Amino acid sequence: MRKHPVVQLLLIGAIGTAIGLPIALAIPWFPAQAATQAHRIDTLYHVLLIVSVPIFVGVLSVVLYSVWKFRMKPGEEGKDGPPIHGNTRLEVVWTAAPAILIVALCTYAYTVLHANEVTKPGERTVNVIGEQFAWYFTYPSSPGKSVVTQQLYLPKGQPVVFKIHSRDVIHEFFVPAFRLQLAAVPGITTTLRATPDRLGVYSVVCNQLCGNGHATMRATVHVLTPAAFQAWLAKQPVQPSPGYSFSSTGGGAPAPAPAPAPSGKAGNGSATAAAGKAIFTGSGGCGACHTLADAGTTGAVGPNLGIRLVPDAKKRGLPLAAFINESITKPNAFIAPGYPAGVMPQTFGQTLTATQIQSLVAYLASVTK
Amino acid sequence: MLIKLRAPGWYRAALFDVIGFAFAFGLVVLIRTLMHEHPVLDGYAITTVALIAVPLFFLVGLGVADYWFYWAAGKRTRPEDHSAHGARTWRDYFRVNTDHKVIGIQYVVTSFFFLLIGGLLAMLMRAELAQPGMQFVTPEQYNGLFSVHASLLIFLFVIPVFAGLANFVLPLMIGAPDMAFPRLNALSFWLLPIAGLMMLASFLAPGGSFASGWTAYAPLSTSLPLGQTFFTLAVQFAGASSIATALNFLVTIITMRAPGMSFFRMPLLVWANFSTSLLVVIATPFIAASQFFVLLDRALGFQFFNAFVGAGKNGNVIMYQHVFWFYSHPAVYIMMLPGFGIISEVLAVKARKPIFGYRMMAFSLLAIVVLGFTVWAHHMFVSGMAPWIRIPMMVTTAIIAIPTGIKVFSWLATLWRGVLRLDTPMLFALGFLTMFTLGGISGVMLAMIPFDIHVSATYFIVAHIHYVLFGGSLFTIFAGVYYWFPKMTGRMFDDRLGKLHFWLTFIFFNITFGPMHLIGIQGMPRRVADYAQQFATWNLIISLASFGLGLSTLVFLYNMVASWRGGPRAAANPWRALTLEWQVSSPPPIFNFDAVPTVVGGPYEYGVPGAVHGIFKSPAEARPTGTIATSPTPE
Amino acid sequence: MEASAISHAEHHGPPPAHRSSRVEAPLLGMLLFIISEVMIFGAFFTAYFFIRVVNHNPWPAPGTTLPEAVAGVNTAILLSSSLTLHWSLVSVKSGNRFGLKAGIASTFLLGLTFLFVQINEYVHIGFAPYQSAQASIFYGLTGLHGAHVFIGLCLLLMVTIRAFRGHYSPESHRGMEVPGIYWHFVDIMWVVVYTTVYVL
């Protein structure tokens, strides 16, 4: 039985959607979800997919069907199509249907936005300061005094409000696991709200081009249990709160001279052992868990890297550098005997750039030989 | 020799370059001496002034302004003998020429040159990104690469190539002998290579090329080395060029249509360029201003963007973004609407059907123009601007999907039950339909604020950019270039190579830019030379595919060059199209029409037995109805 | 105009285009160009708005004053130049060549005076653009306008020269009408700039 072309088309569209939609929804789109905001945003995205796939499949089906059915066949070289100039009813439909869809989507997106940004009781304020090319986080304690760190530590389940500042150019405070980002703008304070809801270590990325070291302007956020967080905070030294602007020029004229390219800032360019040491003790946060004589760290959660690396690499049967690289990016590929699996964060492969990891490997290999 | 130096042309241009540089040098020294600045010789200042002066002197030397100088001085203007009209040898393309057909080809070829350069820079970027870690370039070089890549492709490729195609076909389509202001038209063209070469020259500046992205956000752009000044000024030249062309198009369309060609008998390409030109005339001054601010901050120490002056906040950093995007969002439609016009032409002719819903097609163009001015802050959802602005911007942004949807659906309806000629222009048009829909849909997703807050400035954006600009604009450009190639060159292209080009491009394009959606959502930031290990596999695949994409361009190049030199002669109307440009010989005669044609029907009456669009009798014989009577044009 | 009319007779050129609009091309072109110009001022006013209103900066910057009176006189000068320009245009239409020449020359001189006073104001104003964002905006807006006065003066100079060389006639005076529109635009724009920068 020959069906009407429109019926055939609808059938193809429906089949296409039935195949396309599950595939689109099955793709593991998102990184770890670590804040209540992230759940809502992921759901929003899935809804957007459910709306978009049929639209795209629809357009695609019409094109493919037309190519299949209406393409010029031999002997039709002089033939023209029927002179159809329009169809008012159809045009109204394809104006109104997207309009309704859009109103619905905007309303839904607005509710998500509102839920994500609404002020919650008991918020803890954390100041975020961006500077070429590092992040600083300060936790106000008494007036004028704060705890200042280069790593972000947050208690699970407690809403935080980030007050974001910049000291030079625009940066952007981005935590993919929270699905949140906001610019750090010189001269003003911007506000971002998050409620972390999953323990773990996630990356903080600078997501606004801010100069040569932009790609390396990373930090980590550690979501701890409230008790562990309090313990951590109590251990930190309290300092006078830092200002948000660099020493002002006092109204004088900046010399209109070419600014020298700020090169050689922390961590960009080639991988070096010296940079690795800085990451080990600084932004990587390795020293918190590992003892390493050369770096002067005394953590006891993980093995003492100074003495364990060489023998463990032999056990694993890998060259030292490869073993270190593997241990950082895939800690669970080999568990150091006597230590628990899954404690060393699995996320360094994401939170650190490849150059940073190379630096760490270079450093660790050089001090454990 | 002296005569050569005095006559307009390259020799005089070279001489004037030298004079221009001396002028800049002298001016800076003079002013710095008067202001008691030390040292008197400041290379930075001299370069800045020279970047303004030398191009202007160059233009005068080349001869774009001779006529105006005579005219302004009240002297007898040399009657234009039109020996420069039309191009007889390839050398004529390197002269100041006022023939819109020559200018059109000059535009198209120049823009494609910059496409190749811009694409080559993309190849370098992809080589660096193939693996995590730093391999070939330093971070500052990488920042320079994508900045120049995007700036060239936007300001020197997509925008001007559309202007070039329209320059060639638009006067023909409306039955005009030339553009309204032919000399201004020549000036617009010659501003372009200046802008492009200036951007490229920034690679030679101390400190490297400009490296703040094509968006050049302050205050990063006010603090970068000298190369940034090259961008700031090049954009002024490119902007002046687009404004001048847009003005020219608007005046041409309004005042020079053939008798009988009412607005609703204009081909949609004309409508599209009309809308685009409105956008250009209204929006482009904003990017000029944004770059003036940056230039003033950089060169004269103004404080527009210094938020740390004296005691506290004083300059406003976000102001830059508002001003910039007030141009640059409309700019994305400047880069799309002419493409919509091309697609309408190609689809109607190749499906042998009238455009479905012609009037709605025209109105939706105008709707996009109006809406385009109300959405700029969707680029600033995470910029720290006042949060409430986001909501109206989300709504207006999403609404743009409606007029765009009308267009897409009308094109689909045009295909329906047509007799589809699946040759190269048509394949690119169909590729455009699907790929642009994909890019547009990801745009609507981006309009949803909470989602944008996650993916802004990730590779999801890079994916969107390329789906709309490559899958959208570039596909329409390819369609248009193939479609009008016979008209422009008088030769046919090789359709088999064209199809090969299409399929290679289509496939590699999707492998290159499709996965970017995924790694973007997973959190890979844009504008980084180095990235986390977890993205390594996808990036390798993307890089390999992008090399394939680059190579597929070579097929196109070969086809164009070989066919232009030795392709079979093209008939006047190989596609059996109705619009006027196909009713004259290929390539068209020097003055387009011997007599102004008279338009008696719509442009897309395919399938209507005996339909005509224009008739080539003198207006006296075919008296039009309802238009102003012909009168001799005063100069 | 005359010159090009002759040239049309002397050589063969493209056939004349059909005129599909009552508006003449040069006039329409100038109007569209003025739209562009309005937008560029709009962008500078955006900057003004952000720095003065959004940022709540005091206006003018603390410790500086703006010479409203001098600028007021200057405003009067510029506005009167619009009148002389109009006089000149009316004269040419009625065939009064003296009025044409005197009008256009005085317009040019008044414009020049305006520019001169403006530059003097810069010299004596007592602050520099780099001292504050407000100062930057002040110089930015008035400087942008000054640049337009300069362009306008160049156009007027052309018209003046051509007027003295015997061009323009009651039938053909597009060549001065179109630059004239530009000059009126420059004047009106100054009123807006003056109001926002000095008065408000």
Ligand code: HEA
């Ligand atoms: C040709 C260029 C072009 C075009 C046409 C578009 C079209 C659109 N763009 Fe895009 N955009 C860019 C080029 C373009 N864009 C570039 C270059 C950037 C990055 C700038 C930078 O930062 O460097 C960008 C960035 C960008 C952002 C900012 C993201 C960010 O930085 O955080 C947003 C957010 O809203 C956006 C949205 C849209 C929308 C809604 C459209 C709409 O116009 C799309 C409309 C089309 C459709 C929707 C498809 C067809 C319609 C249907 C089939 C009807 C049914 C559909 C629905 C009901 C959904 N774009």
Ligand code: HEA
């Ligand atoms: C029309 C616009 C356009 C086009 C056509 C392209 C084309 C391409 N783009 Fe581009 N791109 C942009 C506009 C465009 N891009 C914009 C606006 C940005 C944002 C920039 C920013 O962040 O500021 C961007 C950013 C951008 C990025 C992100 C950079 C980053 O954020 O870090 C990447 C990464 O892969 C990329 C890749 C490519 C590739 C592989 C192509 C390929 O399609 C290119 C294909 C190659 C060719 C067509 C040339 C082939 C030539 C040869 C093979 C040699 C010929 C020989 C000689 C010249 C001697 N682009």
Ligand code: CUA
């Ligand atoms: Cu800081 Cu990018």
Ligand SMILES: [Cu+2]
């Ligand atoms: Cu936009």
